[in-house]
Amino acid sequence: MCGGPENVSPLTIYCSCSEELQSSENVFIIYLQIIVIWRSESCSRICDSVPDVHPKDYRMFQVMRFAVQEINNSSLILPNVSLGYEIFDHCSDKFNFQAILNMISRNGSIQVLRCVNEYLSKVIAVAGPFRSMESMTVAPMFAMNLIPMVNYGSSSSVLSDKWKYPSFLRTTASNKDLIHLIILIIQHFNWNWVAFVSSGDENSQNGLQLFKSKLKDTKICLAYAKELNEMSDHYEILQQLEGLSIEVIIVFAGQSSAVAFIKSAIKHNIHSKVWIAGDSWSLNKNLPRLSGIKAIGTIIGITETVMPLPGFKDFVYLSQTQRNNRPSTCEQTPSRQTCNQACDLCSDVSPQEIIGENPSYSFATYSAIYAMAHALHNLLLCDIKGCSDNVTVYFDSNGDPTSTSYAIVFWNQSGQAEKVGSYETDPTLDVPFSINNTQIHWYADQVPVARCSPECSEGFAKKIDGLHQCCFQCNVCPGMTYVNYTDDPYSCIDCRKTEWSKPGSTFCTQRSVEYILFTDPIAITLMFSTGVLLALTLAIVILFALNYDKPVVKSAGGPMCFLLLGCVSASSISVFFFFGKPTVTNCVLRYFLFLLFYTVCLGCFAVRSFQIVCIFKMATKFPKIHSWWVKHNGQWWLIAIVFVLQLLLLTTVFTASPPTPVSDMTSYRDQIILKCAMRRTVIMFLLLTIVLASLCFIFSYMGKDLPKNYNESKAITLYLLFLILTWITFCTASILYHGKYLQLFNAMSVLSSSYSILFCYFLPKCYIIIFQPQKNTQQHFQGIIQRYTQNISSK
Numbered sequence: 001m002c003g004g005p006e007n008v009s010p011l012t013i014y015c016s017c018s019e020e021l022q023s024s025e026n027v028f029i030i031y032l033q034i035i036v037i038w039r040s041e042s043c044s045r046i047c048d049s050v051p052d053v054h055p056k057d058y059r060m061f062q063v064m065r066f067a068v069q070e071i072n073n074s075s076l077i078l079p080n081v082s083l084g085y086e087i088f089d090h091c092s093d094k095f096n097f098q099a100i101l102n103m104i105s106r107n108g109s110i111q112v113l114r115c116v117n118e119y120l121s122k123v124i125a126v127a128g129p130f131r132s133m134e135s136m137t138v139a140p141m142f143a144m145n146l147i148p149m150v151n152y153g154s155s156s157s158v159l160s161d162k163w164k165y166p167s168f169l170r171t172t173a174s175n176k177d178l179i180h181l182i183i184l185i186i187q188h189f190n191w192n193w194v195a196f197v198s199s200g201d202e203n204s205q206n207g208l209q210l211f212k213s214k215l216k217d218t219k220i221c222l223a224y225a226k227e228l229n230e231m232s233d234h235y236e237i238l239q240q241l242e243g244l245s246i247e248v249i250i251v252f253a254g255q256s257s258a259v260a261f262i263k264s265a266i267k268h269n270i271h272s273k274v275w276i277a278g279d280s281w282s283l284n285k286n287l288p289r290l291s292g293i294k295a296i297g298t299i300i301g302i303t304e305t306v307m308p309l310p311g312f313k314d315f316v317y318l319s320q321t322q323r324n325n326r327p328s329t330c331e332q333t334p335s336r337q338t339c340n341q342a343c344d345l346c347s348d349v350s351p352q353e354i355i356g357e358n359p360s361y362s363f364a365t366y367s368a369i370y371a372m373a374h375a376l377h378n379l380l381l382c383d384i385k386g387c388s389d390n391v392t393v394y395f396d397s398n399g400d401p402t403s404t405s406y407a408i409v410f411w412n413q414s415g416q417a418e419k420v421g422s423y424e425t426d427p428t429l430d431v432p433f434s435i436n437n438t439q440i441h442w443y444a445d446q447v448p449v450a451r452c453s454p455e456c457s458e459g460f461a462k463k464i465d466g467l468h469q470c471c472f473q474c475n476v477c478p479g480m481t482y483v484n485y486t487d488d489p490y491s492c493i494d495c496r497k498t499e500w501s502k503p504g505s506t507f508c509t510q511r512s513v514e515y516i517l518f519t520d521p522i523a524i525t526l527m528f529s530t531g532v533l534l535a536l537t538l539a540i541v542i543l544f545a546l547n548y549d550k551p552v553v554k555s556a557g558g559p560m561c562f563l564l565l566g567c568v569s570a571s572s573i574s575v576f577f578f579f580g581k582p583t584v585t586n587c588v589l590r591y592f593l594f595l596l597f598y599t600v601c602l603g604c605f606a607v608r609s610f611q612i613v614c615i616f617k618m619a620t621k622f623p624k625i626h627s628w629w630v631k632h633n634g635q636w637w638l639i640a641i642v643f644v645l646q647l648l649l650l651t652t653v654f655t656a657s658p659p660t661p662v663s664d665m666t667s668y669r670d671q672i673i674l675k676c677a678m679r680r681t682v683i684m685f686l687l688l689t690i691v692l693a694s695l696c697f698i699f700s701y702m703g704k705d706l707p708k709n710y711n712e713s714k715a716i717t718l719y720l721l722f723l724i725l726t727w728i729t730f731c732t733a734s735i736l737y738h739g740k741y742l743q744l745f746n747a748m749s750v751l752s753s754s755y756s757i758l759f760c761y762f763l764p765k766c767y768i769i770i771f772q773p774q775k776n777t778q779q780h781f782q783g784i785i786q787r788y789t790q791n792i793s794s795k
Contacts (some may be wrong), residue, residue, distance in 0.1 A: 010290035038178070042289040055357040056347050057130075058153070060365045062354055063125065066315045067369035077377045125150060125372040127365075131377040132156035133202040135168065150371050151365040155279075156206040158399035167394050171367040172304065173404035175203065179210040181302050181406055181423045182250060182276060188222055191274075191450035192470045194245045195224040197237070199253035199260060206250045221452060221584060228257040232266035247450035259287060272443050274450065277301035283360050288415035297443050305405040307363040316351045318765070332589070369394055383422045402426075410440050459483060459504025462490045478505045479575050479669060502670045503681065511665075514740040515674040516579045523579045526747050530575045533754055537569045540762050543769060552765050552776045555712065557608050560635065564604045564757070571597040572754040578747040582661035587676035591659055594750050595689065596646055601757060602692035603642035605716050607635040609699030646688055667738035675743060696720055712761075719760035726752045 039068035064085075072082045123222045126142055129135055130153035139159070142149050143166050151159075151170035159165050160174055186194060196211055198204035208225060215222060223246050226237050241249060250688050251258050258281040265273075274297055277284075282301025287293060371393040392403040408421030421435035442448060456462055456474035461483045477483050477492035482505040484493060495501050499508035516523050544561055545551050570593060655740065664673035700713040731748040734742055768775050 003076065022232065027320075029457070047059075049299040055353045058349055059354050059357045059359070060130070060361055062316055062319065063309065063362050064369060065319070065707060066309070066312050067181070067366050067373075068313070071369070071373045077373055078380070081376075081380065083373065083652060086331065087596065110495060123147065124376070126153065127368045127372065130154065130361075131201065131203065132159065132206065135159060136165075136202060139168045140166045146553050148181055148372065148375070152368040153361050154203070155212060156203050158202070158206060160400055162398060164398070166588065169335065169371070169399040171371060171393065171401055172361065172364040173406070174398075174400050177209045177404060177406070177425050178252075178279060178302060178496075179207055179214060181408075181433075182211070182252075183214055183218060183220065184423065184434070185300065185302075185408065185421075186248065187218065188433075188435055189447050189450075191225050191248050192220045192454040193242055193246060193450050194220060194248040194250060195226070195244075196222055196250045197226050197253060199228045199257035200672055201254050203280075204253050204257075204278075211250075211252075221468040223452065223468065223470075228253055228261055231482075234261055236266055237261075238265060238268055238270055241273075247272075248274045248276065248447050250276045250278075251281070253280065255280045255284065259284065259677065260289055261295075262296070263290070265296050265339075266290060270296050272448070273297035274448055275299045279303045279360055280408055283417050288417070290413050293415075294413070294443075295510065298440065298448075300420075300440070301409045301411070303360050303407055303417075304364065304411060305407045305422070306359045307366075309362060309366055312362075313351075316354050320351045332522075335645055339730075348555045399753070404628060408435060426625075458506055461492050464490065476504045479505075482506055482508050483548055494551040497665055498672065502789055509670070511672045513672045513674060515581055516740055516743050517578045518582050520579070522741070522744050525749060526575060526744065527579070529751055530572050532782075533572050533577060534569055537565050538571075540758070540766060541565050543766055547769050547776070550776050552768050556762070556765050557604070557712075560604055560608065560639075561762075563639070564601055565762070567600045567604070568754050568757050571601065572751060575747045577742050578750075582676050584660055585657060587659040589656055590676065590746075591678065592650055592654060596643075596650055598753060599646045599689050599692065600639065602696060604640045605719070605761075606692050606695045606699065607638050609696050609713060609716055611635060640689070642692065664738065671739070673738065673740050675740075693720065693723070715761045720755050722755055722756035722760060726756065 033246075052367070068083050068085055069078055072651075124147070126148075126149045127145060128151060129138065129725075132154040135149070135151055135154040136156070136159065139149055148168050149165075149168045151168065152172055153172060155178065157174045157176045159168050159170070178512075183688040186192075196208055205227075209226075211226075212222060223242060223244050226232075228237075251261060253261070258278070262275070262281075277299055279302055281287070282303045283306075289757055293299075344737045374392050396402050403424065403426040405569060406423040406425075407419045408423065409417040410420045412418045418439065420439040421433075423434075424432045426432065437447070452468060453473070456472075459482075460474040460476050463475055465471045465473050467742045472490075474493075479502055480495050480500060481492040482495060482501045483489060483491070485506065495508035495587075498511055500506045500511045518524075518527075540561060545558075548558075549551050557564065573589045574593040577586040580586065659676045659678050661674060662677040664675060667673055700716040700720065726749050730745055733745045737745075
């Protein structure tokens with residue numbers, strides 16, 4: 001360092017001409033104080049062997065000087081107090097420690113401290129260093145004395161750990177915010193197959209680890225990750241990216257590594273990719289001017305929002321003028337005159353280069369100086385009543401800025417970084433993230449697709465193919481299942497029993513509950529037909545009652561006709577219980593009424609068929625049996641036995657296992673059919689009905705050759721044929737069809753069975769009574785019987 005004046009006012013600015021910016025990764029540290037800075041009398045040039053000066057780092061150096069000068073010239077902050085500073089060029093970790101130890105030592109020697117509170121360092125605050133590894137190296141030393149380090153460029157999230165770095169603060173955002181923004185960009189464009197290229201420095205490695213950890217809560221897959229170093233084969237890396245069909249490449253590396261990698265991509269004719277640039281190179285001024293940069297694809301960068309620094313341009317031009325008029329070395333500096341920027345190579349950097357250089361960290365650097373100045377200002381205003389609350393820069397409990405503004409930039413056709421979006425870390429904002437898609441001109445004129453597998457069509461579940469969840473096959477979900485892309489896109493979920501779905505569904509629909517309503521047109525038609533049947537039955541009863549002593553009524557069965565007509569009416573009433581929502585009551589009544597009273601009808605026909613055969617055949621062949629049958633009213637005993645037996649069977653079976661309402665969920669996937677279920681025990685009371693029907697058919701067939709005008713057997717046979725045809729039709733329908741209208745078929749069969757008795761047996765007799773009264777006489781019937789007897793005798 002260069003020597004300074006021996007007697008200086010404690011409140012005047014005093015600068016050193018320390019080692020200047022001359023390395024390839026130039027990083028500097030500012031030490032602020034409000035008293036005289038004591039220095040040695042010689043200026044050691046430890047970095048002279050490094051030939052180049054980086055304009056980007058030199059710009060930050062000038063921003064620091066500008067901020068200090070602006071503060072010292074202000075009457076609002078630190079009035080009557082001037083800031084002194086020393087600026088060191090960090091060109092290597094080894095030489096960096098020499099400067100650090102010098103700053104924290106007293107009288108040039110390192111001493112073991114017993115109590116930090118009793119130790120007064122020669123500096124009160126530190127700004128820098130730029131890179132994260134350098135900060136992690138020196139921060140513990142300053143933390144020993146709780147000397148604040150206000151950093152402007154180290155973004156590793158490790159430095160947020162206050163247990164390790166209690167005195168570290170920064171005006172630049174942590175990597176966690178940068179990585180979060182990158183993930184937001186990827187999700188915004190619906191990409192999920194990406195690569196992450198980093199370098200070997202702490203900042204890049206920390207970014208990679210954060211990226212991997214944050215992917216766990218997303219649908220993004222890290223297809224490829226690679227660390228760049230001096231030995232990296234860029235061509236091999238690029239070929240691996242091509243082989244994996246990766247379209248989006250995140251380059252979160254140091255500027256030199258990133259620039260070399262992008263140049264290799266241009267050299268090896270890599271085309272049509274999306275490159276997401278980290279903040280280290282997103283505003284690089286040279287890359288956009290390279291030939292072939294447009295061919296590699298679309299470059300989207302993230303950077304902290306560039307804030308204007310009023311007066312900085314004039315300051316840079318003034319500094320250039322002063323530098324041209326200043327001796328080139330510290331030894332030529334006149335006595336009692338400060339020495340600053342004694343850098344021979346710095347004259348090669350023009351003001352235009354400084355002003356036009358990457359401004360990414362300029363405002364963070366500027367803010368770091370102001371943060372320390374305001375802290376000192378507030379400290380000096382403290383008194384017994386407290387301290388001033390005039391704070392301009394806010395930090396959270398981790399020492400990170402509470403709010404940071406990011407810009408999303410697109411390298412347009414003219415080589416400019418055009419702002420196309422923004423991201424604010426302030427949690428109070430409603431819309432912290434936004435991108436204007438129309439401002440981005442993609443290489444393919446549309447948003448590129450960056451996915452391992454194309455997204456499945458609606459209703460298809462994913463089946464992972466390989467190691468990554470982003471690589472999958474698509475399988476259609478079968479009927480009665482669905483896929484929920486929000487909860488689990490990899491499984492077909494069964495619908496509930498009351499729901500259904502088509503194949504390839506994303507939701508289930510409630511199944512409709514089906515049964516025959518009383519308001520159904522067909523139900524109304526059947527109920528009306530039943531009413532007609534009851535009315536017709538009543539009319540026949542009246543007609544037969546008026547002609548009770550006539551031969552037609554007697555030949556039809558006499559009093560048995562009224563029992564038969566009554567049972568027909570009672571059985572037909574069961575039709576009304578086939579409609580409405582099934583309940584235990586209407587399920588029992590619809591079957592009980594019909595099976596009981598219609599069985600009595602069959603019993604009457606069986607007895608009537610037997611009587612006809614007895615009168616014309618058995619009376620002559622078996623006179624004693626015929627005499628006993630007539631004397632003891634055998635027909636009524638047989639009907640009574642049939643009635644009681646069927647009643648006992650129905651009561652026993654329906655009590656033990658009655659027909660109950662059931663929900664048929666298997667016949668139709670979209671419907672639940674409500675119906676009455678009959679148990680297998682139904683065969684017990686159907687058995688008697690079948691036996692009676694068989695006897696009717698046998699007896700009626702035996703009387704087929706009886707007199708034509710007196711032959712009831714033919715009418716009964718015709719009725720039985722209609723009855724059998726009706727129930728065969730119903731059984732066939734019940735096998736082929738299982739919908740709600742099967743109940744209508746059942747009701748129609750019941751009604752058809754009742755109508756067949758009227759039409760086949762009673763209406764022909766009614767026709768004779770009404771339209772052929774000459775045949776309804778005793779003489780007519782006796783003549784028919786005599787002719788039949790004569791024919792039998794002659795044979």
